[in-house]
Every structure is written in C-alpha cells, then in structure tokens.
Amino acid sequence: MGSIPTTPLRVLIVGGSYAGLSAALNLQDLCTGKPPRCGPKPVEGQETPIPSQQFDIDITIIDERDGFFHLIGTPLALADHSYAAKTWINYTDLPAVRDSSNINILQGTVKHVDQVLKTAKYVTSTTKETKTVEYDYLIAAAGLKRVWPVVPQALTKKGWLLEAGKHTDEGTKGRYGVLVVGGGAVGIEMAAELKLVRPELNVTLVHSREKLLSSEPLPDDVKEKTLELLREGGVEVLTGLRVKKTEEVKDEQQKTFYRVTFEDGKTMLADQVSFAISRPVPATEFLGEEVKDDEGYVKIQPSLAFPEGSPNNFDHFAAGDLVKWSGIKRCGGAMHMGYFAANNVYQRIIGSRTGKTPEFLQLDEIPPMIGLAVGKNAVSYWPQSGMSYGEDVMKLFFGDDLGFTICWDHLGLGNGKGPV
Numbered sequence: 001m002g003s004i005p006t007t008p009l010r011v012l013i014v015g016g017s018y019a020g021l022s023a024a025l026n027l028q029d030l031c032t033g034k035p036p037r038c039g040p041k042p043v044e045g046q047e048t049p050i051p052s053q054q055f056d057i058d059i060t061i062i063d064e065r066d067g068f069f070h071l072i073g074t075p076l077a078l079a080d081h082s083y084a085a086k087t088w089i090n091y092t093d094l095p096a097v098r099d100s101s102n103i104n105i106l107q108g109t110v111k112h113v114d115q116v117l118k119t120a121k122y123v124t125s126t127t128k129e130t131k132t133v134e135y136d137y138l139i140a141a142a143g144l145k146r147v148w149p150v151v152p153q154a155l156t157k158k159g160w161l162l163e164a165g166k167h168t169d170e171g172t173k174g175r176y177g178v179l180v181v182g183g184g185a186v187g188i189e190m191a192a193e194l195k196l197v198r199p200e201l202n203v204t205l206v207h208s209r210e211k212l213l214s215s216e217p218l219p220d221d222v223k224e225k226t227l228e229l230l231r232e233g234g235v236e237v238l239t240g241l242r243v244k245k246t247e248e249v250k251d252e253q254q255k256t257f258y259r260v261t262f263e264d265g266k267t268m269l270a271d272q273v274s275f276a277i278s279r280p281v282p283a284t285e286f287l288g289e290e291v292k293d294d295e296g297y298v299k300i301q302p303s304l305a306f307p308e309g310s311p312n313n314f315d316h317f318a319a320g321d322l323v324k325w326s327g328i329k330r331c332g333g334a335m336h337m338g339y340f341a342a343n344n345v346y347q348r349i350i351g352s353r354t355g356k357t358p359e360f361l362q363l364d365e366i367p368p369m370i371g372l373a374v375g376k377n378a379v380s381y382w383p384q385s386g387m388s389y390g391e392d393v394m395k396l397f398f399g400d401d402l403g404f405t406i407c408w409d410h411l412g413l414g415n416g417k418g419p420v
C-alpha cells in the first residue's frame with residue numbers, strides 16, 4: 001500500500017448535508033487508507049479490508065448554507081428553541097470538516113455545471129459574485145427544494161434561529177392553538193412534536209384524504225397505527241377534509257390569528273396555520289436537461305453515475321434525495337448513497353491511475369420503508385420485519401434527539417466526539 005505521488009485529484013460535491021458529507025468523508029477515508037466510515041461494519045474474527053491505494057485528494061463542498069442542518073429534526077426544532085440551536089452546526093464548528101486538510105467548504109449556490117469542460121459556476125452566498133471551480137469528479141447531492149416551514153429558508157445559522165424562533169413563538173401563544181395542514185410524514189411529525197413539547201396547546205392536523213400518509217406506498221396498518229398514536233398523543237386529527245381558505249384576523253390588541261374555513265363550511269380559529277403539503281422539487285437546476293427526468297430527478301445508473309450518453313458520465317455521480325430511484329426518500333438512504341458515490345469515485349480514480357476496471361458498488365432497488373416519529377412513540381415499517389411501533393422503536397430509530405446523535409455518529413462528524 002502506498003500513496004501515488006501526483007497532483008491532487010479534485011472532487012466537487014454540490015450539497016453538504018447527509019449525502020454530500022457522507023460522500024466527502026467516506027472518500028477521504030478511502031483515499032487516506034482507512035476503511036470507509038459508512039462501509040460494512042467489522043466482523044469478529046475477520047480482518048477489516050483496508051483500501052489498497054492512497055491518493056492525494058482535494059474535496060470541495062459547495063453548499064448554500066453556512067452549516068450542516070439536521071433536517072430530520074425540523075419538526076421538533078420548530079417547537080423548541082433550544083433544540084433549534086442544536087440542529088444547525090456551522091461548518092467551521094464541525095470537527096470532521098474543520099479539522100480536515102482534504103475538505104474545503106465554500107458557501108454558495110451552484111448555478112451551472114459543464115460536464116464537458118468539467119467546471120461549475122456558483123454564486124457566493126455573501127458577496128453574490130459568480131465564480132468557477134474546476135473538477136475531475138463531481139457528486140451532485142443537493143437534495144430537494146422544500147418550502148417554509150418544512151425546511152429553513154435561511155442560509156445562515158443566525159437567520160435560521162430567527163425564522164424558527166418567530167415560528168415557535170407564534171405557534172405557542174396558546175390562545176387558539178395550531179393547525180397543521182397535510183398528513184404526510186412531515187405534517188404528522190410537526191403536529192406530534194408540537195403536542196409533545198407543549199401538551200397544553202390545541203394541535204390539529206387536517207388531511208384531505210381518508211388515510212394519513214396517503215401518498216406513501218405503505219401498508220394500511222402503518223397508516224392506521226400512525227393515526228391511532230397521533231390521537232393517543234393528544235393531536236386532533238381531521239381526515240377527508242380540505243382547507244378552503246385561511247384569513248388573517250387581528251384581535252382588539254392588534255394580535256394576529258387566523259380564521260380557517262374548510263370545504264364542508266366549518267370554520268376554526270388558530271394562532272398559526274402550518275402548511276406541510278407542498279410537493280418538493282429536486283434542486284438540480286444546475287444540471288443539463290439530458291441527465292434529468294421530467295420532474296428534475298437525476299436519472300442515475302445503479303452505480304450512481306450519470307446516465308449513458310451524457311458527457312463524461314462516469315466522472316459524474318449523484319446521491320441522496322435528488323436521484324430518480326425507488327424507495328421513500330430517507331436520510332439513511334442519502335448517507336448510504338453518499339458512501340456508494342464515494343466508493344465509485346475512488347474506483348474511478350484507481351482506474352484512471354492504474355488502468356484497472358472500476359469495481360463499482362451498485363445500488364439495489366429500495367423497497368418502501370420508513371421510521372416515523374409520532375411524539376414519544378415511533379412507527380416503523382421494514383419489508384423484512386413489517387410494522388413495529390412504540391417507545392422502544394422511537395429510541396431505536398431516533399434516540400433522544402430525533403436522530404441527531406445517530407446521524408452525527410454514523411457520519412463521524414465529531415471525530416470521535418458527540419454533538420455539543
């Protein structure tokens with residue numbers, strides 16, 4: 001084993017969240033002779049294989065945000081100020097990135113990728129200058145665009161704390177309560193977390209279909225158990241009902257509240273109406289049309305490489321929510337794909353330096369699976385084991401902090417230390 005002395009290879013990663021950080025950190029492991037952190041776990045009595053070749057590598061991550069945001073934690077962060085502060089860690093405070101000599105972070109929005117020239121143009125978040133980066137390999141990991149309050153719109157931690165704080169304060173005034181619109185996974189978690197943190201509030205969830213999670217390919221018993229646990233947790237759930245209009249009203253002290261009219265003519269008052277219904281859009285505007293499907297998802301091959309026929313396609317990979325692949329979009333899937341993309345870039349590097357045919361990891365079809373936090377309980381559905389639910393499932397899937405420590409440890413973000 002040894003390092004082949006050459007100019008460092010340049011890998012550009014667009015998006016520095018679950019998929020992007022997984023790609024960067026696993027690639028760094030491989031290129032520095034360490035077993036990849038998200039790779040197969042060591043088996044007792046067997047030697048863990050270590051990467052056979054080391055390479056000088058410069059990994060650049062470009063992200064619009066100034067830090068890693070634990071997106072899964074949003075529903076709790078919008079109900080709890082102190083948790084909100086924990087969910088966003090500036091990259092300059094993230095040990096695995098801050099202390100790495102291989103990984104460089106730039107804050108900006110990637111606008112265009114030229115697959116032939118292997119250059120990317122991005123606009124810096126602070127000065128709004130357009131800059132160009134050259135690369136040898138690219139991994140697109142920019143996820144999905146989602147609207148407020150499903151995800152932060154702020155690009156800085158400071159801005160996130162302001163928007164989240166305002167939202168929490170508005171929702172917890174405690175006069176009329178909160179209406180969450182949309183009984184998909186996000187709406188369910190938003191309503192359940194709020195009721196868990198502030199049990200004295202009236203929290204109502206309204207969903208237009210008869211069953212919750214209606215657009216997810218999950219068995220009915222999962223949907224029914226979720227409804228039961230939500231109601232058990234004190235959330236009032238209205239199904240088969242649509243919101244017709246929402247009007248802003250001022251009381252005699254000029255404080256704002258909302259009058260909501262449903263399609264059946266009934267009305268309710270709420271201190272806050274949170275919409276969790278918009279359709280997310282892949283953040284792939286910077287890629288050519290030929291690599292995307294009609295909705296904008298990247299048409300990856302099982303190796304996560306860009307589709308056949310697009311320029312330099314085996315130097316371009318995509319990982320995480322923005323890919324067109326089977327399965328429910330999940331953070332575990334995003335981190336797993338990040339590891340596969342890292343491995344396959346590493347294989348391409350070996351191939352380019354030695355002429356060896358790359359041994360790509362290939363993504364299998366992903367069946368529907370989910371872990372859903374419903375207040376103090378969680379519901380999970382895994383094809384092998386079917387449905388499970390309860391407080392022990394919550395502990396297993398989310399720990400004590402809605403999955404923050406689990407993701408942190410899986411990605412090794414603290415270089416051996418836990419989150420602060």
Ligand SMILES: Cc1cc2nc3c(=O)[nH]c(=O)nc-3n(C[C@H](O)[C@H](O)[C@H](O)COP(=O)(O)OP(=O)(O)OC[C@H]3O[C@@H](n4cnc5c(N)ncnc54)[C@H](O)[C@@H]3O)c2cc1C
Binds near residue numbers: 017141146319
């Ligand atoms: C409210 C909510 C709750 C969820 N709960 C769960 C859960 O309980 N369990 C679960 O498994 N999954 C859950 N998910 C899904 C999970 O969060 C996603 O599957 C996961 O975030 C995908 O990771 P990603 O890295 O692909 O994309 P993202 O996490 O979306 O990250 C994309 C990154 O790319 C950056 N970016 C975007 N465009 C550009 C650009 N043009 N230039 C530069 N940077 C860019 C963004 O700033 C962001 O940092 C939840 C999602 C939401 C919204």
